Amino acid sequence: MVLVTLKKYHGLGNDYLIYDPNQNRELLQERQIQLLCRRNTGVGADGILSGPVLENEKIKVRIFNPDGSEAERSGNGIRIFSKYLKDAGYVKEKCYELWTKAGPVQVEFLDEDASRMKVDMGYAAFGADSIHAVGFEGDMINESVFFCDNFYNITCVSMGNPNCVVMMEEISKNKALHLGPYVENSKYFPNRINMQLCHVVDRENIQIEIYERGAGYTYASGTGACAAASAAHKLGLVGNRVQVHMQGGDLLVEFAEDDRVFMTGPVVYIGSITLAENFFA
Numbered sequence: 001m002v003l004v005t006l007k008k009y010h011g012l013g014n015d016y017l018i019y020d021p022n023q024n025r026e027l028l029q030e031r032q033i034q035l036l037c038r039r040n041t042g043v044g045a046d047g048i049l050s051g052p053v054l055e056n057e058k059i060k061v062r063i064f065n066p067d068g069s070e071a072e073r074s075g076n077g078i079r080i081f082s083k084y085l086k087d088a089g090y091v092k093e094k095c096y097e098l099w100t101k102a103g104p105v106q107v108e109f110l111d112e113d114a115s116r117m118k119v120d121m122g123y124a125a126f127g128a129d130s131i132h133a134v135g136f137e138g139d140m141i142n143e144s145v146f147f148c149d150n151f152y153n154i155t156c157v158s159m160g161n162p163n164c165v166v167m168m169e170e171i172s173k174n175k176a177l178h179l180g181p182y183v184e185n186s187k188y189f190p191n192r193i194n195m196q197l198c199h200v201v202d203r204e205n206i207q208i209e210i211y212e213r214g215a216g217y218t219y220a221s222g223t224g225a226c227a228a229a230s231a232a233h234k235l236g237l238v239g240n241r242v243q244v245h246m247q248g249g250d251l252l253v254e255f256a257e258d259d260r261v262f263m264t265g266p267v268v269y270i271g272s273i274t275l276a277e278n279f280f281a
């Protein structure tokens with residue numbers, strides 16, 4: 001009898017399952033990830049964090065979208081996985097380094113129960129090559145691009161993973177649901193892309209709606225928040241400290257003197273799940 005156990009956490013309503021290979025026997029296959037993430041017939045999640053894999057003194061995590069594809073990075077995923085590492089006793093320090101497919105990030109726990117963290121997300125990159133965009137050269141800042149029904153002003157940002165920030169006067173969930181699939185699967189982005197609709201409220205506040213690659217509409221995104229704030233910062237629309245307002249709540253994004261990006265926000269533990277023996281059958 002093989003019992004599969006998972007933990008569930010969320011960051012501002014962006015929910016993830018933790019699959020710890022040290023507690024379970026086998027690695028999850030693409031089809032199993034899809035089944036687990038289904039809202040009505042599975043456990044339901046915006047993604048799966050598989051780890052920790054402990055190698056050469058590095059702590060590694062793999063990030064999977066609900067369609068089974070692997071993401072290079074996830075901001076909420078990093079905070080969620082960090083809380084799990086604390087809760088499960090893997091990490092005892094106040095600061096530690098976590099390795100994602102896109103390289104390492106530095107995490108600082110801001111309180112005893114690891115429910116709030118500040119993460120050094122590295123630098124935003126705006127080059128077409130950093131998101132493997134086709135048909136563009138150099139930085140993709142404030143480009144007018146046609147998607148489905150209209151021209152949109154976009155700024156593309158790699159936060160380790162690819163993001164397309166669409167600047168708009170008014171944003172809504174319906175607009176994200178309408179435009180998201182066209183942007184995600186556009187011919188310009190053969191690796192697909194995450195989309196953020198972004199409304200700049202003032203120099204300290206922006207509002208975003210998110211449509212994620214491999215996941216669809218989500219309540220919040222850490223890399224999405226950093227990408228949108230970075231786009232607004234690059235365009236000179238915001239200062240060095242930006243509150244990013246999303247359906248699920250707010251993340252603070254800060255820029256250092258050299259434009260290094262820091263993300264601060266919460267994580268909540270939901271519970272532990274043991275799958276029915278025949279769940280994958």
Ligand SMILES: N[C@@H](CCC[C@H](N)C(=O)O)C(=O)O
Nearest residue numbers: 071074075076161221222223
């Ligand atoms: N929810 C995330 C981003 C997850 C990965 C994304 N869907 C991708 O494929 O890049 C976040 O909080 O950053």
